[in-house]
Amino acid sequence: MADRDVRIPLHAGPPARPVIAGNWKMNKGPSEARDFCGQFADAYEPHSDRSVLLFPPTIAFVTVADALAGRRDIRLGVQDVHWEEQGAFTGAISAPMARDAGAEFALVGHSERRHVFGETEEETGLKVAAVFEAGLLPVLCVGETIEERRAGKVEAVILRQLEAGLSGLSGARIAGVMIAYEPVWAIGTGETATPDDAAAAHGTLRTWLQERVPAAAIPILYGGSVKPDNATDLLAASDVDGLLVGGASLDPVSFAQIAAS
Ligand code: PGA
Numbered sequence: 001m002a003d004r005d006v007r008i009p010l011h012a013g014p015p016a017r018p019v020i021a022g023n024w025k026m027n028k029g030p031s032e033a034r035d036f037c038g039q040f041a042d043a044y045e046p047h048s049d050r051s052v053l054l055f056p057p058t059i060a061f062v063t064v065a066d067a068l069a070g071r072r073d074i075r076l077g078v079q080d081v082h083w084e085e086q087g088a089f090t091g092a093i094s095a096p097m098a099r100d101a102g103a104e105f106a107l108v109g110h111s112e113r114r115h116v117f118g119e120t121e122e123e124t125g126l127k128v129a130a131v132f133e134a135g136l137l138p139v140l141c142v143g144e145t146i147e148e149r150r151a152g153k154v155e156a157v158i159l160r161q162l163e164a165g166l167s168g169l170s171g172a173r174i175a176g177v178m179i180a181y182e183p184v185w186a187i188g189t190g191e192t193a194t195p196d197d198a199a200a201a202h203g204t205l206r207t208w209l210q211e212r213v214p215a216a217a218i219p220i221l222y223g224g225s226v227k228p229d230n231a232t233d234l235l236a237a238s239d240v241d242g243l244l245v246g247g248a249s250l251d252p253v254s255f256a257q258i259a260a261s
Helices: 030-043 058-067 095-100 111-115 121-133 146-150 154-165 195-210 231-236 252-259
Strands: 019-023 051-055 074-078 105-108 137-142 178-181 220-223 242-245
Touching: 019 220, 019 252, 030 058, 030 252, 051 105, 058 074, 095 121, 105 121, 121 137, 121 154, 137 154, 146 154, 154 195, 178 195, 195 220, 195 231, 231 242, 242 252
Parallel strands: 019 051, 019 242, 051 074, 074 105, 105 137, 137 178, 178 220, 220 242
Antiparallel strands: none
8 A cells, every 4th residue: 555644744735726626526436436546646747836636525536636646736635524533423534534544635615515415605704714724724615595695695605605614714724715705506517607607606606715815816616517628727727726627527537638738
């Protein structure tokens, strides 16, 4: 087994932008994950001008860390953590456990956590703080539903989620977060926000952050039906510093195309 410790001495700092992140959700056990890693490593050459992050399911995490041990350009995170360090929370994992396994990042508040599992905004705040405490970087996900968009509430919703998610942090830590804007209506639907929609939402988030900390360097990723054929246009939109890819990250060739966009 490869020595995972070398991944651990804290994260190597914020990832170079653009950041192309793959969120596998509840897909790929260890065997499929290992196959993906071999194929993706063949299809995607290391690039120094961007970062690739993978968020495998917890049960395949160590397999992916081992399979990609030779590819330090591909950095790893977990899809969710509990805010406590340990204890009687059946089925959950903690941020220190994720770090021990070699994770550098953790998604927090993905729309499926909020809307399928009923995660509250208060819980996202606890999780973001716990992620920092463990020496990982959080990727706080925010995004409105279609009803909220139709009601003209995009800004109000994403800023409320942003504020709640960052509520437990000092200014210095706020400057270290990563944000993902993922409109709920675009996730897994094939319907993508236009580059203008993404730029508007990202601008709103950046302005809020900028009022509190120097925010120019905070990566704000767009997620929601990103595919090889729309990745370049989305990445070119103002304030879009990367992509959080769900479905299209499951296929090594598609994800390699997006990562090279
Ligand atoms: P999708 O998912 O690319 O399948 O729409 C994105 C996400 O939920 O992170």
